[in-house]
């Protein structure tokens with residue numbers, strides 16, 4: 375596990391060497407000349423022709439390149455109960471954004487002759503020790519958004535990010551972006567694999583479990599000034615941060631410097647892309663007194679990022695995953711910035 379240093383990054387692209395990493399059983403060293411991707415059906419009637427692709431075969435097919443964020447469902451998870459970590463690298467750094475290059479999975483399923491009427495789900499499986507397996511709804515594949523990717527930021531994927539192949543599932547939590555991808559199965563119901571039964575499940579206040587909460591909801595964070603940083607003097611500062619939504623584009627970001635009493639609308643820096651990080655900036659003159667800095671994002675569906683109080687009303691406080699509440703940074707009169715939570 376390693377976290378992207380969001381407080382030190384500019385723009386929206388995460389340099390590949392600074393991408394966050396999450397491995398359920400270490401990273402895998404794969405020889406691309408021996409790697410295969412198999413496409414099969416849960417039973418023989420679901421696909422006309424099961425296929426096995428080599429890397430060379432995949433790289434001959436029509437490809438696309440698209441910018442998307444990836445966020446682990448556990449990002450900001452430590453903060454559910456109270457303030458847990460000092461910096462935005464550790465509170466929000468299971469988040470990265472890249473240009474991914476690959477083949478839409480739909481093309482491979484078309485080549486294999488999938489029966490889309492019956493097969494409403496796909497299972498993706500990784501070749502690492504965890505053999506990570508996740509169910510993905512077929513609508514996402516049919517939209518053409520799900521990619522079998524081999525490229526990231528203009529080069530081949532790095533070993534830590536799934537070389538030579540990973541699934542890209544825009545807007546969906548990181549765990550579904552299966553790395554070291556070796557197999558896709560099509561079927562008529564979710565598989566409920568061990569990875570889906572024990573990880574990334576939300577314990578709701580009524581004691582029930584929410585299992586397939588896969589879309590990452592609208593969220594934002596101010597990256598400068600942020601926890602652990604120090605403002606050296608009063609005067610002008612550019613408040614800058616990142617906003618994103620698994621449901622589409624970011625429409626607006628508001629920023630408060632008084633803990634949510636007053637809000638001003640930030641400038642969105644282009645490009646503003648679908649299911650991608652969006653950079654925002656706003657001018658601020660610090661008067662040297664304590665300030666509570668927050669950002670609140672809204673996506674193109676009109677959904678507004680909640681406060682902790684609003685989120686806990688729906689989700690309680692015993693969750694681990696999928697925390698997208700508004701973050702607060704306290705600028706103290708010394709200039710030191712601290713992670714705080716407002717109730």
Ligand SMILES: Nc1nc2c(c(=O)[nH]1)N[C@H]1C(S)=C(S)[C@@H](COP(=O)(O)O)O[C@H]1N2
Nearest residue numbers: 394395396397398446500506535548549553
């Ligand atoms: N094969 C495989 N795929 C995997 C994982 C894994 O452990 N094995 N981890 C998942 C999780 S939980 C996340 S958050 C992302 C992390 O991707 P990254 O390491 O490229 O940031 O990969 C996902 N895909």
Ligand SMILES: [Mo]
Nearest residue numbers: 446447548549
């Ligand atoms: Mo994850």
